[in-house]
Amino acid sequence: MTIDKCANTPQFRPEWHFAPQRNWMNDPNGLVYFEGEYHLFYQYNPCGKEWGHMSWGHAVSADLVHWTELPVAIPEGEQMIFSGGAVVDWDNSSGLGDGVAPPIVAIYTAHHSATAIQSQHVAYSHDKGRTWQSYSNNPVIDLGLEHFRDPKVFRHAASDAWIMVVALPREHKVQFYRSPNLLEWTLVGDFGPAGATGGQWECPDLIEIGIEGTGDESATRWVLKVDIDKNLLAGGSGAQYFVGTFDGFSFAVDSAEAPADGAILDHGPDFYAAVTWSDLPPGHEGPILIGWLSNHQSGHSYPTHPWRGVQSVPRVLTLLLDNGHLKLKQVPVTQYLQEARQTGRFRQIVAESCGSVTVAENQGCVAIDCDNGAWRPGRIRFLDGDTELAALVIGEDHVAFARYATEAVHIDDYAREVLVGERQAKARTVLILLDKCTVEIFVDDGELVFSCCLFPVADLSIEWS
Secondary structure, eight states, X not given: OOOOTTSOOGGGOOSSSOOOSSEEEEEEEEEEEETTEEEEEEEEETTOSSSOSOEEEEEEESSSSSOEEEEEEEOOSSEEEXXXXXXXXXXXXXXXXXXXXXXXXXXXXXXXXXXXXEEEEEEEESSTTSSOEEOTTOOSEEEEESSOEEEEEEEEGGXXXXXXXXXXXXXXXXEEEEESSSSSOEEEEEEOSOSOOSSOEEEEEEEEEEEETSSOTTOXXXXXXXXXXXXXXXXXXXXXXXXXXXXXXXXXXXTTTSOTTOEESOOSSSOEEEEEOBOOOTTOOOOEEEEESOOTTTGGGOOOSSEEOOBOOOEEEEEEEETTEEEEEEEEOHHHHHHHHHTTOEEEEEHHHHOEEEOGGGEEEEEEESOTTSOOOEEEEEEETTEEEEEEEEOXXXXXXXXXXXXXXXXXXXXEEEEEOGGGGSOOEEEEEEETTEEEEEETTTTEEEEEEOOOSSOEEEEEO
């Protein structure tokens, strides 16, 4: 299949995932909930479909399914605007409020184009994130380094401080800073190197997450997530996470509960730079995570036009106690599955009787029961006519996912194959989310996840064999 790279590709534009109308998008940034809106800022090139001129694009949603794209929020100036986070400063600790409503405060990495120095800057908004003012005393942290980026900030109530986690990519470390006001920061600790160190560490997030199955609804642990830009999954990029404790100053892995070398967040070839929303209201399901469904190895060649880049479905995070160890679970937000059911795009089938299922317009949710009282290994194939684009293989002692080379993407790094062992091999249920060019697979209620982009010519069919 040959796709004209200058021809519009509406057949690949997702309906229930966010993608900009035009140009390049990568990392999600500044996720914050405020006055009924979920804000999604993101790395954006206002000038074209390749990476460059990094600014913060902006979209909002009332339900995490349907998105409205807004004008560029924080544009490139003398510096490119790299990744970061945002919070609502409810008590106006920063003094940046207008006396009417609490400000939204963004903390991001400014990349100085002339010197290549990266430092942490603050901007603030008084109009629900539509326009932003730069803090007059920027930068708020400057180590004089070329690689020092991706701050994520949250309020740590237990120690009464704002916390920043930020990456030293080349050193394979995450630093922890504390502040009383979002403007003055003190370094209090770091973590790493640990786990995978074959590429740069990027886009850290530190998240307090509830534990399932303990009988104690208040039981939580902290998860430190950090991305690796290469040499992680079959040579590609991805994210690893560590489970442990955080006291407002330092993070420590408890080796009795979690592996010291970490675990993989998503085993697919396209999931990167994921971060969580801040300021979700009490009683809201969460934490909620979203990631860029692409990678820096092959994503620049994906055949979509006039845009390039898409965000994942938002996912609810929990921890599961499994054989004495804690592992992360991810499931789609409730609203996503509700939308699929209400529009007739949700199909519940039994693997042994499904044969081949065609997904009209390459959109919908397919829930497969792989057990039916008599579990057996199987292969779930993603077919474009007679061409196999990808496959999920459930073996006796492993689960494997493969995405195969295609004429639609002219780059060797597109094809990937990942093998996962352990008890996750005996998958009982598989939930597949399809939205035009996006595929997200949740095995056993999200204990194992594979995400990728596919570019079929015809309606995609899913075949169990």
